Amino acid sequence: MRFxxxxxxxxxxxxxxxxxPYVTRVERAHTPGHLFNLGPYPAAHFxxxxxxxxxxxxxxxxxxxxxxxxxxxxxxxxxxxxxxNIIVNVDxxxxxxxxxxxxxxxxxxxxxxxxxxxxxxxxxxxxDEL
Numbered sequence: 565m566r567f568x569x570x571x572x573x574x575x576x577x578x579x580x581x582x583x584x585p586y587v588t589r590v591e592r593a594h595t596p597g598h599l600f601n602l603g604p605y606p607a608a609h610f611x612x613x614x615x616x617x618x619x620x621x622x623x624x625x626x627x628x629x630x631x632x633x634x635x636x637x638x639x640x641x642x643x644x645x646x647x648x649n650i651i652v653n654v655d656x657x658x659x660x661x662x663x664x665x666x667x668x669x670x671x672x673x674x675x676x677x678x679x680x681x682x683x684x685x686x687x688x689x690x691x692d693e694l
Contacts (some may be wrong), residue, residue: 565628567635567690568595568652570620571606571681578621579638579682581592586631600672606681610650619680619688622652622661632662639664643684 572579575590594617597610608618625631639645645664652661666672 565631566659567623567625567645568593568620568624568650568661569623570599570608570618573623573635573638574621574677582634582638583623583625583631584674586625586627588624588626591654592619593622593654594619595602595652596652599665599678600669600676601678602666605631606664606678607645607669607672608667609646609672610665613685617653621655627633628686643667649670
């Protein structure tokens with residue numbers, strides 16, 4: 565089973581250890597759509613009509629049922645993020661994968677749009693305005 569990840573589940577990031585034992589292969593990938601900064605994590609809006617690409621990783625996994633249940637729980641499927649079948653691009657070839665899209669993605673502000681999620685750069689510190 566393959567999953568496209570673009571935020572906290574990327575290798576080296578906060579939630580990757582939850583799936584790392586089940587990952588057999590990791591590849592840089594991208595898929596059409598837009599990425600938004602929600603503060604502690606990003607949100608994707610997958611959109612085949614745009615030329616804009618969301619960068620991320622394609623994770624190849626084993627123990628599919630366990631990984632699917634774990635990622636659904638992490639992503640809050642179906643209330644916060646919706647699991648979708650998408651097509652990702654990897655080194656000039658396409659691959660089917662699951663990706664998680666924010667349930668209110670079409671209502672996100674253009675001002676929150678980002679090119680790629682870097683938590684050390686994009687984090688919003690609520691106390692900074694005081």
